[in-house]
Amino acid sequence: MGLTQARIAIDAMGGDYAPAEVVSGAIRAAAELGVEILLVGDPEAIRASTPHPENLSQVEIVPAEGTIEMHEEPLSALRRKPQASINVAMELVKQGRADAVVSAGHSGAAMASSLLRLGRIKGIDRPAIGAVFPTVMADKSVLILDVGANVDCRPKFLEQFAVMGTVYSQYVLGVQEPRVGLLNIGEEPSKGNDLALRVHQALSDNPAVPFVGNAEGRDILSGDFDVVVCDGFVGNVLLKFAEAVGESILQILREELPQGVRGKLGTLVLKNNLRRIKQRVDHAEHGGGLLLGVAGIVVISHGSSQAPSIFNAVRLAKEAVDNRVLERIRAQYQKVAAPATDGE
Template structure:
């Protein structure tokens, strides 16, 4: 298995990227890594070149750049050249901690969509605190404007991922909405509800409200990119606010409270880690011809390691191949809202 790595993507690249890759290399002897980027900077961080190939590039795409323009103009950017390697069959998958927009553009314009998928969706794995499990949610930012067919396709994509990657026989699919009743939502969500409910291959359980996201109500939650991104940022912000409030309360509670806080520190660290969804891997851009995975810009070496493990499982379980086959056999009749 060959993995193309954008070694220059992320806030602390290439240091944290290389450290995580080397940990994964030592754990998984069946993976060869192609590291794209500034050769001098990359080699300075490598401890052992075993199964690591450095592919020199001369450009980088910054988060401040307009993604599509940057991908089209910077032909020798690390992310672009890595995507081209996947397109050419020289690598099986790509991951990056760089610009989300640029990775989406690289995936769309270079690697290409699966036939039958109108718009790929970005999907992370988040914690389910009620059952000590996880759930998937997509889209969380690849597409702000979404049609009913897009939401339907996200459900099919998420369903395959949950079955093949998380070994759930009959994943519960839910539609994120402003109420649980079937008639809730705008015209797009009402139409999407009809499409999802009409597919006997999906275990569609109806609408779900945002307050139930972390309570194990569904295995896969379908939403548009604007709402999904807002929900994800709300979860992240709430988690940080709760941790700050706990710390503030403990420090303001006198000597007894501080001693209690010291005793609780391991438990509080466990609580903090529970909100860190990077331990489940990166956010997968589902709907493309090969695995494309985005890690957070501040990803730690541990997060890089978990992402590599996730990609390895995707390739071994033929997640993309199964989706290609499904959409090749099932051509969805367009909903009137899409015409």
């Protein structure tokens, strides 16, 4: 029996280029990915944002009032604006009218709204944002979590991240036997601060985690690991540094290609190679990160997302829905995972 069509609610008002770029990416996703799109936001602003309003017939517009601005404190803003676009989008999932939410708006607000309206999976203390990085191996990626949801972590949080990352790697990334690593300053089990030492022991003792040891910074993109866990402070720095490196590589390629006729001929010859390079290093190709641990599928995209990023964020959400990530994490964690460490 085939999969039912995924219904994705998109916060149309969230992000630096909303609603125009969000709407553009959403319309493309509806046309190419076989998903139903619910655009949540100000109907007039959504209709005015596209030069081809006839394309809006491919999506459903769900009215909302206002958005959470980047400078606002998430919890107080969510309470002041119960009909803000991110709140309405989360409510659609809670009511069963949508299978997932995509937002390029205030990431703190998206996380807080998901916790308030959807709650956590039983047994998970803190959700984590998982981001997929390319590696030097052409057909292999690595999942890093947490990349920003939790600045301060206890050992049991990272243990839970590892369990969730293992499930995601298996069922979405297609890795039969994921190799899980702990980001650290050395390979030896004795290296690192108190948090790293305690997490290393917890992961070694947990039968639900195929833990292979510490991963140094140079190992992340080597292809030797499928999942790497860290706290959200380090993970967010790592994420933004990796994005900057990708942008720098693309900029250097543009600058170093010969100009004039020679340049055009060279670019034509290398067209397929350049496209593959862009797909591997451009963060827009990955769409954002999945918020693992909440009782719903939530993709948090970059605040600077334009149409291609929104399209890929919808693709990411669809993959999570189609592969039943939520149900698998819930079942795996409750059935298989060992009791969490005390982790005071």
